[in-house]
Amino acid sequence: MELDNTRITIRERGLLDTMDLSLHVLREFVQPVFWLTLVAAIPLGILNHWLLGWMVDPLVFDYTEYRLYEWSAADWPKRIYYMVPWRYMFDMALLMFIEAQLASIFVTAYLGEAVFMQQPTLRQVVQTVFKHSPGLILCQLLIRGILPAWILVAMMDRYGDNVGIEVFLWLLAAYSALFRALRPYINEIILLEKNPIRARRANELSINKRSHHLHGSSAGDLFGRWMGSALMASSLLVLIVAALYMGVGVLIGLYEITWYFAVFIYPAAFWVVIAFYSVVRYLDYLDLRIRYEGWEVELLMRAEAAKMVGKAW
């Protein structure tokens, strides 16, 4: 690997610059990013549908009765049952928000290699991810609340209002958001920097310590960036959902939330945003390392040292 031979120009960038560059990167690596997002999206999508799909099951929910414009104001408190599609969309949004970082592990692992002119295969990327699965399970599934979210959603009663569980899910999403705002680059630390869960030698950095070093000094900056990213991501999501809704309406003349829309199109909009933000987050990670750690300088130093001793890293 030639460390000074990068696919992306290494320099400092702002959030908006990074997002613009992400479009270039996405265009360049559109196929691997698409397939690797699918690798994560298919199992997670099936799981999410198993957990929440009953809400919009045609056997449970009668779409012919679902006409919002026919309701009077007095009906709203009584007919909470018929709010199901909206509750499904809300719960699905929370669940996918909590899962978003987990869904981007494959893209992160790929980009980490691709930036250095490597072309890892799908199999190699999946192998890399599985090699670091203990760290991912600990940090993503347990600490960042993905497993508790799945358990909570699985506990929902199909015939109850589930308001209590939804409140807990909301709190869990807030907890996850706080973690992601202040410690956003955990995937990069686990998959690219390859830090162990527990340090075995004195000069070795564990995941926790490395995360503290990387994120600790720039918490305010990271929070600001997260706010900006969240705003942009929400706008992008609304844009895509609206465009798909209108697109379906124009194509088949049905301007309603159907089962197909709820089960396929709505989550697909989330996966598109998640894929895009996997790239944005990776570029943000590079930017943070450039600004606070002089990563581009370190790459130059290592490349020169490699030339000097006559071997490549």
Add this chain to the structure above:
Amino acid sequence: MAKPDKLDSTIHVVTPENIGFEYRLAGPFRRLPAFLIDFAIIAAINTAVMFVIGLTVTWVSGGLATFTILVIWFGVFWFFGGMCETMLNGQTPGKWLLGMRTLTYEGQPISALQAIFRNLMRAADLLMPLLGLVVMMFNRRFQRLGDLVSGTIVVVEERHWLTGVAKLDDPRAIQLAAFLPPNYVVSRSLAKALATYVERRKFFSPPRRKEVAKHLAEPLLAKFGLPPDTSYDLLLCSLFYRTFIADRGDDEMQLEAARKQNPFAGVQVPGAYGQPYPYPQPYGVPPGYPYGGYGQPGYGQPIYVQPGYGQPTYGQPYQPYGQFPPPVPAPMPLAQETMAGITFDPPPAK
């Protein structure tokens, strides 16, 4: 296999005069705040128009007031951007605030027609925003539909900091430079790496400097035969000093020596190199102020002989690059006066 281009949001533009410029392109996300600012201004103007006309023309005729408001709204909505970009040389208030400018493909200012047309086409982008985003994504120049139609690009106007040669604030680096092998030739890529390191090191903490410098400093220490406990950071700084600052002084010394060996040095040609101008000087320059000649004190500057340098050494043989003896190091700040055992790292905290 051809090396793929590096991904960056920059573009190289060659003007019709065959002058190349590198511009940083403004993508959709960078443009969005500027658009929102312009949109807010348009909304404010339209609201103000509504109030002013509502309070004045309505007294004459309600229909006339509505007609006037609608006409002005139409004009402001469709032509505000175009007018601004025409009059402000490719900028709207939003672009001006955020440092962006619209240019042609060749980096030239846009014409009024281009400005108005690209702003009229904004409606197409706003009607299908996702399509607009996809068009910009699959376009190397981040052009929206309006830009494609009118042949324009939006660039970021940046102020570059021309820092020049980085300053070294640690005198120990200059002292250490005296111990570096004088015949060591720094390659172009190494010189670039050293310059980058010295430029950026001031932003790093001391442990991080050590961490970054370690990769290159370790093989350099082995190569130079310096003690392994020499500070990595100082070593790179001293090599930078040797490469960019001290050697530049050497070059000037070599130039001076070559100048002294000039076979035409003794030939009295009026006004020639190194000869005082024999004719009466304009503006009454006093005799102590020689005029002309490369390497001589400039016009209007007094001759200054440095007291410690003694007589000028005419006729010294030319010495090739790197063969000058290194400057005598100043007394070390530490007790030891040899390299053995000197640690340039700050003493450990007790």
